[in-house]
Amino acid sequence: MIVELTKLDSPQIEFDLEIEPEKLGLDIExxxxxxxxxxxxxxxxxxxxxxxxxxxxxxxxxxxxxxxEPIPLDLDFSFENAYIGAEDFTEERETDLAVENLDVSIIDSDKMDLSEIAGEQISIELNKPIVCKEDCKGLCQKCGTNLNKKDCKCDEGPGDSRWSALSDIKIKK
Ligand SMILES: [Zn+2]
Ligand SMILES: [Zn+2]
Known part of the structure; x- marks a missing residue:
């Protein structure tokens, strides 16, 4: 849904939309x-x-x-965001907006695409860390094994006493 700000009949419009995924303009791997x-x-x-x-x-x-690992994620959140045209975004108004404690997006024209705005807000939500479970062990940095599923041998080398003896010798040289 595209709203033309200069053509609003009322200073306030309410909306209730269902947006098809491809209209969100979300393209995140x-x-x-x-x-x-x-x-x-x-x-x-x-x-x-x-x-x-x-x-x-x-x-x-x-x-x-x-x-x-792929995980389902249900998002349900509220936001409040201000939209201002680039030419209206003076230093003074930046301060005014900061006083009102509003997040601000600069827009190019007076047409706002609510579908893209929804996509933008979803991508902001996705910037927060998302993990499959609190104590997810992640992937081994060396071999890429999913450490939730099995252990790998990568971390065992340095702990082995034979090798630490060898590194002592090197230090003495
Ligand atoms: Zn995980
Ligand atoms: Zn490994």
Whole structure:
């Protein structure tokens, strides 16, 4: 859904959308959107900028940040973000927006694509660390073994007493 800010009939519009995954403009490796995304909220148009207060619910499949196994991820979050045209974004207004404690996105035109805005917010959520479980052991840095599934031998070398004796000799040289 594209909103033309200059053509709003009212300073505030409410919306309740279901967005098809391909309209989100999300193109992140290891992230799959399984169902249309629910996005409801309100767009408030202020003098120099617009504010969206929204709720997003999405069912995704992502990869664990440590072991890369695919895991289901249900997102359900709220956000508040201001949108301001590049030419309106003066230093003074930057300060005003900071005072209101708003996250800010700069937009090129007065057309806002709510589908892409939903995609942008989802990608911000995905910046947070995501793991399959609290104590995921991840992958071995050397051989790539998934350490949740089995152990590898990579870490055993330095602990072996025969080899530490050898390194003592080297130090004496
Ligand atoms: Zn994991
Ligand atoms: Zn290993």
């Amino acid at each position: 290891y992230v799959e959107v399984l169902k249309p995304v629910k996005f409801e909220g309100v767009l408030k148009s202020k003098k120099y900028w617009s504010v969206i207060e929204g709720d997003i619910a999405a069912k995704l499949r992502v990869s664990c940040g440590r072991c890369l």
